[in-house]
Every structure is written in structure tokens, then in C-alpha cells.
Amino acid sequence: MLPLTSLAADGPRLSPIVAGVWRMAYWGWSAQERLRWIEQSVELGVTSFDHADIYGGYSVEALFGEALALASPSLRQRLQIVSKCGIKLVTPARPEHRIKHYDTTAAHIIASAETSLRALGVERLDLLLVHRPDPLMDADEVAGAFAALRDAGKVAHFGASNFAPATFELLASRFPLSTNQIELHPLHRAPFSDGTLDQLQRLRIRPMIWSPLAGGALLSGDGEAERRVQAALARVAGRHGCTAATVAFAWLLRLPSRPLPVAGSRRIEALRDAVAALQLTLSAQDWAEIWQAAAGRELP
Amino acid sequence: MLPLTSLAADGPRLSPIVAGVWRMAYWGWSAQERLRWIEQSVELGVTSFDHADIYGGYSVEALFGEALALASPSLRQRLQIVSKCGIKLVTPARPEHRIKHYDTTAAHIIASAETSLRALGVERLDLLLVHRPDPLMDADEVAGAFAALRDAGKVAHFGASNFAPATFELLASRFPLSTNQIELHPLHRAPFSDGTLDQLQRLRIRPMIWSPLAGGALLSGDGEAERRVQAALARVAGRHGCTAATVAFAWLLRLPSRPLPVAGSRRIEALRDAVAALQLTLSAQDWAEIWQAAAGRELP
Amino acid sequence: MLPLTSLAADGPRLSPIVAGVWRMAYWGWSAQERLRWIEQSVELGVTSFDHADIYGGYSVEALFGEALALASPSLRQRLQIVSKCGIKLVTPARPEHRIKHYDTTAAHIIASAETSLRALGVERLDLLLVHRPDPLMDADEVAGAFAALRDAGKVAHFGASNFAPATFELLASRFPLSTNQIELHPLHRAPFSDGTLDQLQRLRIRPMIWSPLAGGALLSGDGEAERRVQAALARVAGRHGCTAATVAFAWLLRLPSRPLPVAGSRRIEALRDAVAALQLTLSAQDWAEIWQAAAGRELP
Numbered sequence: 001m002l003p004l005t006s007l008a009a010d011g012p013r014l015s016p017i018v019a020g021v022w023r024m025a026y027w028g029w030s031a032q033e034r035l036r037w038i039e040q041s042v043e044l045g046v047t048s049f050d051h052a053d054i055y056g057g058y059s060v061e062a063l064f065g066e067a068l069a070l071a072s073p074s075l076r077q078r079l080q081i082v083s084k085c086g087i088k089l090v091t092p093a094r095p096e097h098r099i100k101h102y103d104t105t106a107a108h109i110i111a112s113a114e115t116s117l118r119a120l121g122v123e124r125l126d127l128l129l130v131h132r133p134d135p136l137m138d139a140d141e142v143a144g145a146f147a148a149l150r151d152a153g154k155v156a157h158f159g160a161s162n163f164a165p166a167t168f169e170l171l172a173s174r175f176p177l178s179t180n181q182i183e184l185h186p187l188h189r190a191p192f193s194d195g196t197l198d199q200l201q202r203l204r205i206r207p208m209i210w211s212p213l214a215g216g217a218l219l220s221g222d223g224e225a226e227r228r229v230q231a232a233l234a235r236v237a238g239r240h241g242c243t244a245a246t247v248a249f250a251w252l253l254r255l256p257s258r259p260l261p262v263a264g265s266r267r268i269e270a271l272r273d274a275v276a277a278l279q280l281t282l283s284a285q286d287w288a289e290i291w292q293a294a295a296g297r298e299l300p
Numbered sequence: 301m302l303p304l305t306s307l308a309a310d311g312p313r314l315s316p317i318v319a320g321v322w323r324m325a326y327w328g329w330s331a332q333e334r335l336r337w338i339e340q341s342v343e344l345g346v347t348s349f350d351h352a353d354i355y356g357g358y359s360v361e362a363l364f365g366e367a368l369a370l371a372s373p374s375l376r377q378r379l380q381i382v383s384k385c386g387i388k389l390v391t392p393a394r395p396e397h398r399i400k401h402y403d404t405t406a407a408h409i410i411a412s413a414e415t416s417l418r419a420l421g422v423e424r425l426d427l428l429l430v431h432r433p434d435p436l437m438d439a440d441e442v443a444g445a446f447a448a449l450r451d452a453g454k455v456a457h458f459g460a461s462n463f464a465p466a467t468f469e470l471l472a473s474r475f476p477l478s479t480n481q482i483e484l485h486p487l488h489r490a491p492f493s494d495g496t497l498d499q500l501q502r503l504r505i506r507p508m509i510w511s512p513l514a515g516g517a518l519l520s521g522d523g524e525a526e527r528r529v530q531a532a533l534a535r536v537a538g539r540h541g542c543t544a545a546t547v548a549f550a551w552l553l554r555l556p557s558r559p560l561p562v563a564g565s566r567r568i569e570a571l572r573d574a575v576a577a578l579q580l581t582l583s584a585q586d587w588a589e590i591w592q593a594a595a596g597r598e599l600p
Numbered sequence: 601m602l603p604l605t606s607l608a609a610d611g612p613r614l615s616p617i618v619a620g621v622w623r624m625a626y627w628g629w630s631a632q633e634r635l636r637w638i639e640q641s642v643e644l645g646v647t648s649f650d651h652a653d654i655y656g657g658y659s660v661e662a663l664f665g666e667a668l669a670l671a672s673p674s675l676r677q678r679l680q681i682v683s684k685c686g687i688k689l690v691t692p693a694r695p696e697h698r699i700k701h702y703d704t705t706a707a708h709i710i711a712s713a714e715t716s717l718r719a720l721g722v723e724r725l726d727l728l729l730v731h732r733p734d735p736l737m738d739a740d741e742v743a744g745a746f747a748a749l750r751d752a753g754k755v756a757h758f759g760a761s762n763f764a765p766a767t768f769e770l771l772a773s774r775f776p777l778s779t780n781q782i783e784l785h786p787l788h789r790a791p792f793s794d795g796t797l798d799q800l801q802r803l804r805i806r807p808m809i810w811s812p813l814a815g816g817a818l819l820s821g822d823g824e825a826e827r828r829v830q831a832a833l834a835r836v837a838g839r840h841g842c843t844a845a846t847v848a849f850a851w852l853l854r855l856p857s858r859p860l861p862v863a864g865s866r867r868i869e870a871l872r873d874a875v876a877a878l879q880l881t882l883s884a885q886d887w888a889e890i891w892q893a894a895a896g897r898e899l900p
């Protein structure tokens with residue numbers, strides 16, 4: 001088992017690699033197959049699962065909950081569940097949405113969390129994130145909803161996702177946040193220069209990382225930068241005797257803000273590649289080689 | 301009458317819609333006509349007037365003061381006056397200026413405020429703003445000038461205009477600020493992402509908004525984005541039975557930073573459109589529809 | 601003699617113009633010639649010298665130390681030495697570096713400072729800077745290294761170079777910093793708008809400025825903007841009866857963040873031009889004229 005690790009001083013304890021289930025609705029699996037995947041993840045030490053109300057057009061939480069209902073109580077007690085709220089998608093499942101928009105009213109945050117709990121069949125979320133910065137977000141109102149969910153025992157910890165530093169600072173000024181879940185990989189380096197990672201390190205709050213493999217482009221994309229990164233990952237992997245995917249995860253795990261990558265694949269081997277990265281510490285030169293390949297130029 | 305509303309915890313109380321007079325010099329009106337316009341604004345509840353030393357080539361404050369001299373004392377007591385300082389324009393009225401520049405020395409700020417008081421014929425400004433961020437601004441010196449003007453009873457409250465968040469934080473670290481008056485409308489959305497609105501909401505300081513209609517482009521511009529916004533405003537206006545201008549003001553009033561728009565038109569109907577927006581709360585979907593039309597893409 | 605001036609409340613005292621020696625390895629001088637240049641700098645009041653471990657491919661500190669070994673103890677006692685660490689260059693002098701990268705581990709910072717002390721032949725650095733923001737920088741570890749060097753009496757004060765505001769805030773949250781040494785000149789105005797100068801003024805920490813003459817382009821470059829700046833500098837210089845270089849330094853010295861320019865020339869006349877700027881206070885109009893020439897447009 002991997003030991004759980006704290007996201008922040010008073011934050012939740014999650015597995016150092018988190019399994020992302022955003023595409024579970026497209027895996028075409030039976031509840032038993034989904035349960036088997038969950039069990040195999042847990043066997044690898046990946047006990048934390050990253051959800052959002054909207055994944056699979058508002059269907060993934062229920063698919064996961066259906067599988068979980070077949071599990072033993074002892075398995076269920078070992079899981080940590082992360083979910084998100086605040087986006088309203090246009091989808092047949094929500095006919096009242098005529099345009100994609102955000103909703104970070106207290107009423108919606110509370111209702112969304114309660115819907116997530118019912119669909120997942122769990123009593124408490126370990127972590128609930130505001131999915132996107134909403135231009136209409138009233139931080140006091142969000143803080144009020146968070147406090148109500150916490151006091152009702154429905155959600156243990158709270159955070160943000162895709163927040164710019166100023167938006168994170170705003171919400172953190174009203175309620176303690178445990179993470180900012182952001183996109184980060186060698187082909188998306190903005191968080192290195194826009195203050196996102198500096199802020200989180202300063203606040204001793206660890207980022208969660210979505211799309212750690214750039215949706216697969218790090219391994220198989222055919223753009224120019226993508227091919228340069230693939231070659232660099234292959235060189236480093238060759239030196240360390242591991243897979244390119246393991247190097248890509250190790251590249252993130254090397255950061256001083258101590259991120260938790262969200263690995264989002266139905267393939268257990270993909271989770272295994274991610275977990276293997278926990279044993280691999282890249283040298284600063286390995287790290288720079290991948291950065292340089294991605295940027296197409298030396299570090300400045 | 302509209303109730304006055306506080307810009308910040310210890311800030312001035314202004315009407316929720318502010319009348320902007322920056323073009324008054326070009327209206328070609330007599331003092332009596334100007335007084336009539338002021339009276340009509342006040343009848344609508346728009347009792348706050350937004351000035352700057354430089355408006356009309358340093359002429360508007362005197363034109364306004366000339367009209368005000370004809371008013372009854374009871375009318376004059378109901379007004380709130382905002383002005384600005386710190387820009388030095390090249391104009392026949394200031395032959396010593398050979399190039400546009402800024403001046404935020406204490407001597408200039410104090411002299412400019414005193415000139416504004418004399419031109420307006422009032423004893424005190426309710427609010428004085430530094431008009432633009434001056435690369436040569438010494439924040440301690442500005443704070444000293446603000447304190448001197450406050451202690452002399454000449455200006456009640458102070459703020460900034462067009463300040464980036466870092467510049468606002470600098471000046472606010474030396475003296476309490478009551479607002480940052482910024483440009484904001486669907487075609488100028490930078491303040492949503494550059495930290496400006498997040499900072500103000502965090503500090504519980506309300507923005508004032510200049511150019512809320514993009515100088516009229518929201519209603520009559522013929523660029524591609526402008527026409528998309530016009531169509532969206534018309535659709536929303538149709539659903540609510542109001543004018544497109546009212547929807548444009550309601551789009552701003554919907555923001556959690558609780559902005560005060562500055563409506564700058566000689567047409568009393570235009571002020572009426574703005575005031576009507578105080579009664580209109582756009583849904584998040586209406587709001588997103590206008591954002592999406594302006595951006596040419598969905599919210600992310 | 602120029603009086604020394606403090607970089608920050610508890611910062612080091614440096615001469616208001618600092619001599620930069622980054623190109624000393626290319627001057628082709630004997631140790632005696634280097635000593636003569638140091639003596640002449642000191643005679644001008646320029647007693648602070650700006651180094652980095654990597655200058656001249658890791659050779660300049662030793663060249664400087666060799667000259668200093670020939671100096672009288674009284675001269676040596678009058679100098680202030682600044683150095684930097686954290687970049688690892690690919691160079692024959694460091695065969696273990698296969699790619700340019702950064703290293704801000706405690707082990708490297710301490711070893712680099714000790715190597716600098718030995719090469720320079722001095723017992724203490726007055727100021728040590730982290731040369732570039734390192735994506736792998738663990739601020740707690742850097743702070744630990746700074747504390748160890750300070751407690752051992754090896755380095756008196758610490759700072760950063762080329763840090764964005766968020767990175768500076770991060771490291772300053774762990775250890776008191778005395779400066780951020782940045783590039784700034786009329787053709788590189790980003791620090792005016794990206795928060796760098798606002799942050800430093802707010803924190804009452806003075807910037808050091810590298811490349812104050814844009815590597816000479818302000819005086820002799822032939823790009824369009826460069827020629828406009830040269831013409832503006834010449835006009836202002838003509839009015840003040842000084843050199844264009846003196847005006848360029850005065851343009852920086854006019855800033856309220858009170859920068860210390862690093863003048864990097866083997867020509868003593870060039871240092872004299874910089875020192876002369878300490879006696880020249882540009883008017884706001886002179887300053888704006890140079891800004892406008894560089895930007896190709898009025899101040900906004």
C-alpha cells in the first residue's frame with residue numbers, strides 16, 4: 001500500500017497518485033468490470049478517485065456508485081472520493097441548460113454535492129472542488145456553502161480547480177482551500193510562470209494535476225513539440241529502465257509544490273506506470289532535458 | 301430616490317449609477333441647460349457625478365460649477381462629486397506641458413484638487429482618484445498628499461483608476477482606497493482574468509466602471525464581435541422587455557464585486573436605461589449568453 | 601566618495617552605482633590592469649562589484665580575486681561584493697553539466713558560495729542572489745542554505761535575480777530578501793506593468809538593474825525603436841549638457857523604487873557617465889519623452 005499524503009496542513013489525505021474517472025462512461029463496462037478496475041487500482045495503492053458532477057454528461061458518479069454498491073464494506077472504507085461542481089453543461093440530462101454556464105450559488109453547490117453523494121452512494125466526499133473560475137462567483141456565498149456542507153458532515157475538505165492565482169487568493173481569503181487542481185505537463189508550462197505553482201508552494205497547498213500526459217499527446221502526439229518531448233522522455237526512460245509514461249509522471253512529482261497527478265486511464269498498466277514514478281527521482285538535468293525538448297529552447 | 305451605497309467599508313456613499321460628464325464641454329449647452337440636466341439626473345436618483353481635472357481640456361469642472369452656481373442649496377447638498385488628477389495633457393490651457401505625462405507629486409495632487417474645488421464651486425470632493433498608474437508614482441508621497449487633503453477637509457475619500465492589481469496593492473499599502481475605476485464591458489474582459497476584479501472582491505472594495513457601453517459600440521458598432529454582442533443584448537432585452545442598454549448595464553451590475561457604472565451621456569433617456577438595470581437581475585444563462593457572444597466561444 | 605546606500609531595511613549598503621564585471625574575462629587584461637580598473641572605479645565612488653559564479657564560464661571571480669590579491673588591505677576593505685548562484689552552464693570548466701540547468705539545492709548554493717569566496721579571495725560576500733527562477737526551487741531549502749551561510753559568516757545578505765513577483769513573494773515568505781536584480785531600460789518596460797517594480801516599492805526593497813543601457817543598444821543600436829530612443833536621449837542630454845548615457849542612467853534613477861544600476865563596462869568613462877547621473881534629476885516631461893520614444897506612443 002502507498003501511504004496516504006496530506007494535500008495541505010488541514011487538508012484531506014489522498015493517495016499520492018489519484019485515479020481519474022472522467023471517461024468511465026465511455027469504457028463500456030459492466031458494474032462488475034468497473035468494480036474490478038477499482039479493486040485493481042486499490043491494490044496498486046491508488047485509493048483516491050477524482051470525479052466531477054458533469055463527467056460523462058452527469059453519469060459517471062452513478063456508474064461508479066453502482067460498482068461500489070457491489071464492493072465489500074472494507075474496500076469502500078479504503079477509498080477517498082474527490083468531486084467537483086459549478087459547471088452547467090448543455091446535455092439531454094439537464095434540459096433546463098440552454099447554454100454552457102457556471103453556477104456557484106450556495107444553492108447549487110449544496111444541491112450538486114448532495115446529488116454527487118447520492119449517485120456515488122457514499123456518505124461524505126473527502127474533497128469538493130469548484131470546477132472552474134466563475135466570473136459571477138461570490139466568494140462569501142461559496143464559503144457559506146462550503147461551511148454548510150462541512151457542518152452537515154457531507155464534505156470534509158474543499159478546493160478549487162483551474163483557478164488563476166488571484167481567484168484562488170480571493171476564495172482562500174474566505175475559506176481554507178486544500179488544493180488547486182490544474183493542468184500541467186511539459187507542453188503546458190504556463191503554471192510555472194503565471195504564479196500558480198509559486199503561490200501554492202508559498203501557501204504549502206499541493207496542486208492536483210489533471211492531464212499529466214497531455215491527454216496522451218506526450219506519448220503519441222505527432223506535433224513537432226510533441227515529438228521532441230517523446231524523444232526526450234524515451235532517452236530519460238532508457239537511462240532509468242522504465243516507461244516514458246513513468247518519466248512523464250516523475251517529471252511532475254519532481255516539483256517542489258509536491259503535486260498529486262490524476263491518472264485517467266482504464267488501463268491498469270497506465271496506473272502502474274504512474275505509481276512507478278513514485279520510486280523515480282529525476283535529476284535536475286533529466287528534468288531540464290524534458291523542459292528544453294518541450295520549449296524548443298534552453299532554460300533561460 | 302435611489303438609496304446611496306458605500307464603495308467600501310469606510311468609503312464614500314454614492315448613487316448606484318454615477319453620471320459621467322467627461323464630454324460635457326462638447327454638448328454645447330448653456331449653464332441653464334446644464335443645470336436642467338443635473339436636476340433631471342438627480343430626479344432619477346443619479347446624484348453622483350464623475351469628473352476629472354482634464355475633462356474637456358481642463359474645462360468641464362468649471363462648466364459644471366457654473367451650472368451648479370445657479371442651483372438651489374438643497375440640490376447642491378444632494379450631490380456627490382468624484383474627480384481625478386495626475387494626468388498632464390498637452391493643450392492650449394496648459395502651455396507648460398510639452399508632452400503628455402503624469403504627475404503624482406504631492407504638490408500637484410494637492411494643487412489639482414484645489415483647482416477642482418474652485419472650478420466646481422464646492423467645498424469638498426467626495427472622492428478623488430489617481431487617474432492613471434504613473435511609473436514615477438511614489439506611493440508614500442501620494443499617501444502624504446491624500447492625508448493632507450483629508451485633514452484639510454478638502455477631499456473625503458480616495459481611490460485609483462486604471463490601476464493594475466500590483467499598482468493598486470502598492471498604493472493601498474500606504475493609504476486606504478475606496479475604489480479602482482476601470483474599463484469593463486463584454487468587449488473588454490481583461491479585468492476578469494488579470495486579477496483586477498478578484499482583488500477588489502477580496503478587499504471588499506467596489507469598482508467603478510467607465511465605458512460601460514464600450515463608448516456606444518455595444519449598441520451600434522459594426523465589428524463582428526460588436527454585432528454578435530448587439531444580437532445577444534437584443535435577445536436578452538426581448539425576453540425581459542427592456543432596452544439593450546439596460547441589459548448591458550445589468551450585465552455589469554450582476555458581478556459579485558458590485559460595480560458602480562458611470563453612465564456618460566447627455567441624453568436623460570440613457571441615464572434612465574442605466575437606472576432601470578438596477579431592477580433587472582440577469583440569470584447566469586443570460587449573462588453567459590452575452591459573454592459567449594462577445595468572446596465568440598463558450599465559457600471555458 | 602559616494603555615500604553607501606541601503607538596499608532594504610536590513611539589507612546591505614552598496615554604492616549607488618554598482619560595477620558589473622560579467623565580461624571581465626574578455627577584456628584581455630593583466631592582473632595589474634584589472635587592479636587599476638578596480639582602483640579607478642573606487643576613486644569614482646563605485647565600490648560595489650557585481651559578480652556571478654558563471655561569469656566568463658566560471659572564470660571572472662578568480663580573475664577579480666587575482667587582481668584583488670595585489671591590492672592594499674585598505675582598498676579591499678572598501679569594496680562590497682555581490683555574487684550569484686544557481687545556474688549550471690555547459691562549459692569545459694564543468695564537464696559534468698550535459699545540459700544547461702538550474703540547481704538551487706542547499707548543497708549547491710552553499711558549495712557555490714564557498715567557491716566564490718575562494719576564487720575572490722574574500723571572507724564574506726555582502727550579497728548573494730539566486731540567479732534565475734528555478735522551477736525546481738524548494739523555497740524552504742533555499743532559506744535553509746541562506747541561513748547556514750549567514751550563520752557561518754560567509755554571506756551577509758541575500759536576494760534574487762530575474763524573479764517574477766510571485767516567485768519573489770514565495771522566496772521572501774521564507775527568508776528576508778534585499779533585492780531583485782532585473783533587466784530594465786526604455787526598451788524593456790515589462791517590469792512597469794508585470795508587477796515587479798510595484799512589488800518592490802511596496803516592500804521597500806530596491807531593485808538592482810542589469811543591462812541599464814540594453815547592452816549598448818540605447819546608444820548605438822540601429823533598430824527603429826532604438827533610434828527613436830537615441831534621438832530622445834540626445835535631445836534630453838543636449839538640454840542638460842551631459843552625455844546620452846548619463847541620461848539613460850538618470851532615467852532609471854528617477855524611479856520611485858530607487859534602483860541601483862549595474863554599469864558593466866571596462867571603460868572608466870562609462871562608469872563616470874553613470875555616476876554623473878546621480879546629480880541629474882530628470883523632469884517628468886524628460887522622462888515621458890524617453891518612454892514615448894521607446895514605446896512609439898504616448899503614455900496611455
